[in-house]
Amino acid sequence: MSETQSVRYEVVDKIGVITIDNPPVNALGPGVREGIIEALERGNGDAGVEAFVLIGSGRNFIAGADVRQFGKTRPVGTRVSAAAIDDSAKPVVAAIHGYALGGGLEHALACHYRIATPGARLGLPEVTLGIIPGGGGTQRLTRLVGPRVALDLIASGRQMSADEARRLGIVDEIVPDGDLRGAAVRYAKGVAARRPLPRVRDRTDHVLEARGDADLAEALAASLGAKARKLQAPRAALEAVRAAVSSDFDEGVQIEQQLFEKLENADEAKALRYAFFAEREAGKIPGAPESFKPPPVKSAAVIGAGTMGGGIAICFADVGIPVKVLDATAEGLERGMQRIRETYAVRVKRKSLTQAQMDERLALIHPVDSYDAIGDCDAVIEAVFERIDLKKDVFNRLEAVMKPGALLLTNSSAIDINVMAGETSRPQDVAGAHFFAPANVMKLCEIVRGDQSSIETIVRAVKMGRDLGKISVVAGTCDGFAANRSRAPLVTEAMLMLEEGALPEQIDKVMVDFGYPMGPFAVSDLSGLDVSYDTRKRRAAADPNFRKLHVPDRMVELGRKGQKTRAGWYRYEEGDRTPHPDEAVKRIIAEVARELGTPQRSFTDEEILKRLLFASVNEACKILEDGKAYRGSDIDVMWLHGFGFPRHRGGLMFWADGVGAREVHRQVAEWHERYGRRWTPSRLLAEIAGRDGQLRDARAQA
Numbered sequence: 001m002s003e004t005q006s007v008r009y010e011v012v013d014k015i016g017v018i019t020i021d022n023p024p025v026n027a028l029g030p031g032v033r034e035g036i037i038e039a040l041e042r043g044n045g046d047a048g049v050e051a052f053v054l055i056g057s058g059r060n061f062i063a064g065a066d067v068r069q070f071g072k073t074r075p076v077g078t079r080v081s082a083a084a085i086d087d088s089a090k091p092v093v094a095a096i097h098g099y100a101l102g103g104g105l106e107h108a109l110a111c112h113y114r115i116a117t118p119g120a121r122l123g124l125p126e127v128t129l130g131i132i133p134g135g136g137g138t139q140r141l142t143r144l145v146g147p148r149v150a151l152d153l154i155a156s157g158r159q160m161s162a163d164e165a166r167r168l169g170i171v172d173e174i175v176p177d178g179d180l181r182g183a184a185v186r187y188a189k190g191v192a193a194r195r196p197l198p199r200v201r202d203r204t205d206h207v208l209e210a211r212g213d214a215d216l217a218e219a220l221a222a223s224l225g226a227k228a229r230k231l232q233a234p235r236a237a238l239e240a241v242r243a244a245v246s247s248d249f250d251e252g253v254q255i256e257q258q259l260f261e262k263l264e265n266a267d268e269a270k271a272l273r274y275a276f277f278a279e280r281e282a283g284k285i286p287g288a289p290e291s292f293k294p295p296p297v298k299s300a301a302v303i304g305a306g307t308m309g310g311g312i313a314i315c316f317a318d319v320g321i322p323v324k325v326l327d328a329t330a331e332g333l334e335r336g337m338q339r340i341r342e343t344y345a346v347r348v349k350r351k352s353l354t355q356a357q358m359d360e361r362l363a364l365i366h367p368v369d370s371y372d373a374i375g376d377c378d379a380v381i382e383a384v385f386e387r388i389d390l391k392k393d394v395f396n397r398l399e400a401v402m403k404p405g406a407l408l409l410t411n412s413s414a415i416d417i418n419v420m421a422g423e424t425s426r427p428q429d430v431a432g433a434h435f436f437a438p439a440n441v442m443k444l445c446e447i448v449r450g451d452q453s454s455i456e457t458i459v460r461a462v463k464m465g466r467d468l469g470k471i472s473v474v475a476g477t478c479d480g481f482a483a484n485r486s487r488a489p490l491v492t493e494a495m496l497m498l499e500e501g502a503l504p505e506q507i508d509k510v511m512v513d514f515g516y517p518m519g520p521f522a523v524s525d526l527s528g529l530d531v532s533y534d535t536r537k538r539r540a541a542a543d544p545n546f547r548k549l550h551v552p553d554r555m556v557e558l559g560r561k562g563q564k565t566r567a568g569w570y571r572y573e574e575g576d577r578t579p580h581p582d583e584a585v586k587r588i589i590a591e592v593a594r595e596l597g598t599p600q601r602s603f604t605d606e607e608i609l610k611r612l613l614f615a616s617v618n619e620a621c622k623i624l625e626d627g628k629a630y631r632g633s634d635i636d637v638m639w640l641h642g643f644g645f646p647r648h649r650g651g652l653m654f655w656a657d658g659v660g661a662r663e664v665h666r667q668v669a670e671w672h673e674r675y676g677r678r679w680t681p682s683r684l685l686a687e688i689a690g691r692d693g694q695l696r697d698a699r700a701q702a
């Protein structure tokens with residue numbers, strides 16, 4: 001018998017079973033909350049029903065409120081349906097499998113009992129969307145586990161395992177996989193007659209204890225990290241948890257509601273919501289045949305045991321996929337394996353991994369000494385030095401040994417995919433899988449289409465990246481592909497502003513204030529100033545119009561290569577990574593400017609920010625114009641996960657939309673007049689500005 005389309009209600013052995021059936025993830029979409037309320041009313045009015053079970057069909061319990069509905073009016077809020085569960089005269093048992101997130105966990109907290117399967121994942125991820133739980137979750141969780149644990153969970157938005165939830169007292173019992181519904185019905189029968197109902201809202205032990213805790217206020221405030229403190233949602237979470245301690249339940253729910261409403265339509269929440277959907281959109285490949293279900297990569301090989309190759313091997317081992325590692329020399333291979341062991345050892349030392357886990361993962365990484373040993377792998381990733389002759393040689397050998405249909409991937413960041421594809425008789429199987437350093441940490445995996453890559457190859461490579469826990473985004477092959485190509489103009493403008501009178505620490509501060517973890521000069525010190533030096537020399541030799549970057553060139557020539565030489569854009573003390581502004585750098589910049597005869601001036605923070613980001617927005621539009629990215633929002637996902645762009649600002653294009661495409665275009669055109677060729681406005685930018693459109697919605701033109 002169906003109540004609403006997305007909620008089923010039936011009576012099994014005198015237990016009213018309420019099943020949420022709203023694919024794909026049982027979000028609390030239209031009709032779900034109403035359906036729950038109606039089912040409860042029926043069962044409470046039915047003498048043949050003793051208790052209820054609330055359960056999700058498909059792969060999880062309830063993934064939370066429907067994010068697509070945010071900012072729109074909601075007929076019934078989570079608060080109301082959770083209250084209906086709480087108010088039920090007969091006990092309600094939440095039966096949790098898969099995800100119980102956000103409003104999903106809030107419904108479970110309103111239930112009188114909670115059981116879960118071992119694989120269940122529970123959490124209140126609202127802060128990651130710029131809001132706080134708005135269905136009574138901040139109040140119930142604080143009453144159930146106390147303010148310290150509650151704030152940790154709410155302000156971080158992290159997920160916990162069923163086991164942790166059991167230890168914290170959030171879950172009453174863990175039941176085996178298999179027949180959750182049967183187990184829940186039996187559980188419900190066991191508790192059907194028990195009274196009073198254990199309502200979380202009536203729990204006072206933790207809040208009474210907290211009221212007597214003189215250190216609590218300070219401890220709670222201190223528990224928000226520096227990053228969280230800059231954001232509205234975690235600060236609101238703190239206020240809501242405080243209210244749970246100091247107020248009665250109904251008052252607390254009111255306060256939560258007010259805080260929630262203030263956040264819901266703020267810029268922070270809009271940007272975070274946008275980022276959530278942009279990430280999912282990036283996984284969709286235009287033109288991919290719907291019937292094609294990509295087979296997972298179950299075994300992989302990495303060619304080249306350098307820093308990148310080792311990092312990539314770790315990515316596979318981390319998710320349980322066996323991986324073979326091959327290097328040109330036995331010493332190179334041993335050094336690479338040593339580095340892999342050290343990386344794991346650091347994680348064990350930092351307690352993010354146990355020794356047993358380290359051993360398990362290392363056992364999945366097999367050093368091999370010949371190409372013959374890798375032929376049967378589902379995917380191979382080439383990560384040798386960026387030299388065309390080397391890459392060609394590797395692909396020649398892969399052609400000879402790899403089984404038909406194997407994915408032939410290259411981690412090249414600069415060399416045209418078509419060059420490698422041209423070495424094989426199966427260019428359709430070749431694509432780029434461009435990881436960002438450190439490969440085992442950074443989330444972005446740029447999947448690069450060669451001219452002949454098949455759509456199936458791209459879909460498979462995207463899935464491989466996702467299975468590695470990465471965010472895969474597709475780019476076309478061109479100089480720098482989409483991610484680095486879109487960022488390059490930012491770096492150029494940063495360097496050129498130095499010639500005009502800005503200082504590295506000033507530019508970095510603007511970007512850190514904007515929300516970046518580090519400014520571009522601190523990043524350059526970390527990766528090494530010499531990395532781009534050779535590329536610039538090569539380009540300058542090939543292109544007479546190439547705008548030379550005199551300041552960084554001079555720095556490298558003076559031996560200031562960054563952290564590794566303890567001197568770059570900043571100076572560094574021995575064994576310490578803290579950057580200190582350096583008078584010597586000021587002198588070098590002034591000297592170069594004098595030699596060039598560049599007039600010196602001062603910059604406002606706003607000009608710095610716009611000059612850096614507009615240069616990249618303009619380039620991103622050119623990338624789309626050239627058909628080298630599918631969508632404007634894909635550029636944003638690349639910036640969020642490849643370059644540390646602050647997530648609460650959505651992404652490069654989303655941010656620029658906030659300024660307005662018209663204004664971006666006007667300024668780019670003005671700088672084109674002033675600075676010349678490199679600021680030539682993109683045609684696509686002009687077109688979007690002309691119709692007051694949105695950059696994030698731009699689509700590949702070619």
Ligand code: T1G
Nearest residue numbers: 027063064065066067068078101102103125133134135280
């Ligand atoms: N609303 C709408 N659509 C959602 C959704 C949601 N909450 N969650 C997922 N989807 C869609 C998603 O867009 C994709 O669609 C498909 O489901 C599969 O998702 C009152 C206010 C559950 C861990 O933050 O974290 O409750 O792209 O590709 O990798 O306090 O989705 O295929 O068309 O991500 O297996 C709190 C968000 C809301 C959970 C599954 N809830 N979701 O991951 O699949 S706030 C969340 C996730 C709230 C209350 C408040 C993940 C997942 P399409 P997927 P997955």
